[in-house]
Amino acid sequence: MEVEQTGFPGLLVITPRVFSDERGFFKETYQQERYKEAGVDASFVQDNASRSTAGILRGLHYQIQHPQAKLVHVMKGEILDVCVDLRKNSPTFGQSYSIRLTGENHKQLYVPPGFAHGFYVISPQVDFVYKCGDYYYPEHDRTLLWNDPELGIDWPLSGEPLLSEKDRRGLPLKECEVFESL
């Protein structure tokens, strides 16, 4: 497997080894020992999956009190995956990182605790799967406004994105609760 640093402390791009043959492909999408050696030091407790269609934007979400590390990848389709560093003491605080994750490039993004995370769907449909380093606590769920001008995220929009009511009500960075001690 290949591991790439991103310039954001702890945020990693991981490409697992893919075994292709006439039947299709096989890949290990997580292996605790190998991923810990690579810097994925979360103990995952929950797996999530979502399916979305083109033009949907989910995010930018994070949990205060119980910040979740995430290991995300696309099984099928293409997204622009985006995360924003909300760790006050990080050299990349307030900066966003974007990467195209597709079923073909097999890339994974390891997002350490302390980031807001979301994605925009580019392909007609996407199946998105991810491991979480803490449980879901709806009372601690927070949303950073996807198009906060301060973030300057270059979403590859084709028209207005389709958002949940929660995501429409996201807060700009300057009004968000951030992480003082991560």
Ligand SMILES: Cc1cn([C@H]2C[C@H](O)[C@@H](COP(=O)(O)OP(=O)(O)O[C@H]3O[C@H](C)C(=O)[C@H](O)[C@H]3O)O2)c(=O)[nH]c1=O
């Ligand atoms: C996240 C989550 C949600 N839910 C329930 C709550 C709602 O009734 C329903 C949809 O939740 P939501 O609209 O928050 O789902 P997404 O918009 O896909 O949220 C996720 O999308 C972005 C990309 C993320 O990075 C987060 O992991 C996560 O917030 O699932 C649960 O029961 N458990 C969970 O862990």
